Amino acid sequence: xxxxxxxxxxLSVQEGDNSIINCAYSNSASDYFIWYKQESGKGPQFxxxxxxxxxxxxxxxxxxxxxxxxxxxxxxxxxTQPGDSAxxxxxxxxxxxxxxxxxxxxxxxxxx
Amino acid sequence: xxxVTQTPRYLIKTRxxxxxxxxxxxxxxxxxxxxxxxxxxxxxxxxEYFSETQRxxxxxxxxxxxxxxxxxxxxxxxxxxxxxxxxxxxCASSLALGNTEAFFGQGTRLTVV
Numbered sequence: 001x002x003x004x005x006x007x008x009x010x011l012s013v014q015e016g017d018n019s020i021i022n023c024a025y026s027n028s029a030s031d032y033f034i035w036y037k038q039e040s041g042k043g044p045q046f047x048x049x050x051x052x053x054x055x056x057x058x059x060x061x062x063x064x065x066x067x068x069x070x071x072x073x074x075x076x077x078x079x080t081q082p083g084d085s086a087x088x089x090x091x092x093x094x095x096x097x098x099x100x101x102x103x104x105x106x107x108x109x110x111x112x
Numbered sequence: 113x114x115x116v117t118q119t120p121r122y123l124i125k126t127r128x129x130x131x132x133x134x135x136x137x138x139x140x141x142x143x144x145x146x147x148x149x150x151x152x153x154x155x156x157x158x159x160e161y162f163s164e165t166q167r168x169x170x171x172x173x174x175x176x177x178x179x180x181x182x183x184x185x186x187x188x189x190x191x192x193x194x195x196x197x198x199x200x201x202x203c204a205s206s207l208a209l210g211n212t213e214a215f216f217g218q219g220t221r222l223t224v225v
Contacts, residue, residue, distance in 0.1 A: 036216075043116070043202050043216030044155070089155060098209060099168050102147075102155035 003027075004092050004103040012109045019077040021106045023090035028071060031095040035064060035075045038105070039086045047075070047088075052095075077108075085110045114139065116205050116217035124223045130191040133220045137184050137205030144186040145214060146178060149200040158201075161186055162209040193224045 003026045013019045025033070031052040036044035048059045050066050050073070057064050063076040077084055087107045091100040117136040125131050137144050145168075146158040157170035161180035178188040184205075190197055200221050204214035 041218070043204075043218050046213050046215070049213070091155075097168070098160060099157050099170065100145075100214075101157070104154035 004090060004101050008106055009104070010107045010109070012111055013080050014111050015082060016079055019075075019080045019084070019108060021075045021077075021088050021090075021108065023073050023075075023103050025071050025073070025090075025092040025101075027092070027094050028068070029094045029096075030071075030092040032093040033064070033066060033073050034091045034093075034100065035062075036089045036091065036102075037084075037086045038089065044089060080108075080110050082110045082112060084108060116203055116215055118201075118203050118217035118220050120220060121218065122221045122223075124225060125193050126225055127193055127195060129193050130189060131193060131222060132187055132189045133201055133203075133222070135186045135188075135203030135205075135217060137186070137203075138215055141205035141207055141215075142184050143206040143209050143214075144180055144184065145204045145206070146186070146188050147202045147204065148172070149202055149219070150198075155202070158188065160209070167209055190222075195224050198222060198224045 034049040035047040037047050038044045048064050050057045050064045055066050061078045066073045087105040089102050089105045091102045119134045143162045145160040147155045149155045160168040164180045175191045180186045200219040202219045204216045206214045
């Protein structure tokens with residue numbers, strides 16, 4: 001089966017710095033990856049996604065990098081703001097399945 | 113446009129009881145997925161429905177079941193509740209089966225005592 005893990009359960013960054021959150025997946029057949037943000041008391045919110053035929057995708061202040069060789073993806077947040085404080089989850093889907101497997105999450109704290 | 117609505121927001125049940133949670137997807141969305149979120153296990157997939165049919169099921173015991181109605185609203189049921197079923201139950205809706213941009217509701221916090 002698929003397992004998805006994050007390298008660090010918590011991450012603290014200074015406001016204005018860039019944040020990097022890492023994630024590893026186990027199934028080389030995974031073809032789609034998503035990053036979600038979850039604020040306290042709310043459901044997960046879609047941030048950005050990437051398909052396995054890409055290695056980089058950019059959104060507004062966020063970039064996702066995918067390294068299929070080592071089965072690793074990362075989420076980069078530029079100029080981190082206090083509003084970015086949340087738990088971030090990566091999720092993976094293997095080809096032929098619609099089920100998403102989530103990592104356990106990294107709690108990002110932004111220091112003003 | 114209303115988001116995904118889950119009711120109730122909070123529930124307290126006793127061991128052995130059963131519970132039904134409700135999810136109303138975004139208007140026009142036909143796929144509904146359910147997830148269980150706990151501090152120890154994170155977000156775990158329960159099942160996914162599309163056009164009133166269960167299309168995918170995660171690794172949960174048969175005590176966990178669900179259904180979807182013709183208006184795409186979905187319910188999940190947990191019978192013979194156990195303490196370990198205490199969790200945040202999240203529902204996500206998508207335009208179509210497997211459509212990857214899934215929008216989550218705020219969840220139902222279930223506490224089993």
